Amino acid sequence: MDEEWYDDDAGPVVRPYAVTGGRTRPAANRALELVALVSTTEHGRAMVRTLDPEQRNIVLLCQSIQSIAEISAQLNLPVGVARVLVGDMIDAGLVRVTRPARPSERPDVALMEKVLDGLQTL
Amino acid sequence: MDYRPSRPHTVGRQIASPAPSPVKIIIAGGFGAGKTTFVGTVSEIPPLTTEAALTSASLGIDDTSQVGAKTTTTVAMDFGRITLLDSVILYLFGTPGQDRFWFMWDELVLGAIGAIVLVDTRRLADSFPAVDYFEERDIPFLVAVNRFEGAREYRLDEVRNALDVDPRRPIIFCDARRRESVRQALVALVRHSLDVVTSEEAQRGLPRANTRVD
Numbered sequence: 001m002d003e004e005w006y007d008d009d010a011g012p013v014v015r016p017y018a019v020t021g022g023r024t025r026p027a028a029n030r031a032l033e034l035v036a037l038v039s040t041t042e043h044g045r046a047m048v049r050t051l052d053p054e055q056r057n058i059v060l061l062c063q064s065i066q067s068i069a070e071i072s073a074q075l076n077l078p079v080g081v082a083r084v085l086v087g088d089m090i091d092a093g094l095v096r097v098t099r100p101a102r103p104s105e106r107p108d109v110a111l112m113e114k115v116l117d118g119l120q121t122l
Numbered sequence: 123m124d125y126r127p128s129r130p131h132t133v134g135r136q137i138a139s140p141a142p143s144p145v146k147i148i149i150a151g152g153f154g155a156g157k158t159t160f161v162g163t164v165s166e167i168p169p170l171t172t173e174a175a176l177t178s179a180s181l182g183i184d185d186t187s188q189v190g191a192k193t194t195t196t197v198a199m200d201f202g203r204i205t206l207l208d209s210v211i212l213y214l215f216g217t218p219g220q221d222r223f224w225f226m227w228d229e230l231v232l233g234a235i236g237a238i239v240l241v242d243t244r245r246l247a248d249s250f251p252a253v254d255y256f257e258e259r260d261i262p263f264l265v266a267v268n269r270f271e272g273a274r275e276y277r278l279d280e281v282r283n284a285l286d287v288d289p290r291r292p293i294i295f296c297d298a299r300r301r302e303s304v305r306q307a308l309v310a311l312v313r314h315s316l317d318v319v320t321s322e323e324a325q326r327g328l329p330r331a332n333t334r335v336d
Binding site for chain 2: 065067079111113116117120
């Protein structure tokens with residue numbers, strides 16, 4: 001199951017201060033996007049009492065789906081730190097993540113039309 | 123351009139409900155142009171602020187060998203969230219207020235639908251860096267003139283001339299305090315972004331377009 005993480009698009013989860021120079025690196029080397037969506041797994045819920053405070057806070061927060069940016073803001077963590085914590089928690093099966101289908105390009109037409117429909121009925 | 127399905131890949135076990143798709147729109151403009159107000163008016167959560175630590179390596183300096191010499195800067199970004207139908211979650215990111223953090227935008231704008239540049243006509247020049255930035259990178263954007271009490275009313279064509287933006291660039295009035303006005307600005311941006319994609323497709327694709335004589 002863990003192997004699924006290492007698909008072509010995902011790239012490795014790297015330490016935040018190694019990531020900060022990432023703008024000049026190939027796209028495949030990029031860390032979790034600000035809008036990558038994180039949600040707690042059954043396993044994460046089951047493990048909540050055994051976790052250290054930072055991981056526990058993330059497990060509790062992400063019972064409803066949250067982006068990396070929200071995790072960072074809600075828990076007062078720098079974005080880079082939130083990325084590393086979440087990366088480790090994915091490996092441990094505590095959370096799952098949904099990343100943008102095309103992180104470096106505009107969304108495709110079908111998705112943008114969904115956004116348009118959604119905004120029109122908002 | 124390939125038309126892969128837009129369904130994002132979900133890591134780990136598949137959940138029963140469809141995987142949500144995250145998308146984002148950038149809200150730019152000068153300091154005090156109303157970015158935070160704009161985001162707050164339409165966000166389903168109180169606008170949040172996150173702080174990203176940047177090192178001097180982020181400034182595009184290739185030599186990172188002198189690790190000890192890096193300086194760290196913290197940049198605050200405001201953002202909000204709107205959950206749309208069909209499991210789409212739209213994030214609105216305000217660009218960091220100070221111009222000297224323009225480099226932070228590169229990560230923010232990557233993969234964005236586009237940007238809205240908010241303009242305060244009393245401080246028009248404050249919006250120049252944002253306009254330049256998105257023009258240079260071919261990122262779809264529109265100009266939204268935020269109306270402030272007591273500010274002189276300009277016509278949109280006057281603002282267009284003053285900003286020197288392309289005639290095809292959408293430019294609208296907007297009241298960042300009014301939800302309906304903000305919603306319409308977002309709709310206008312997504313329409314524009316779709317138009318851009320469509321015209322890019324037309325230019326690239328159809329072979330007969332190359333041979334046609336007007």
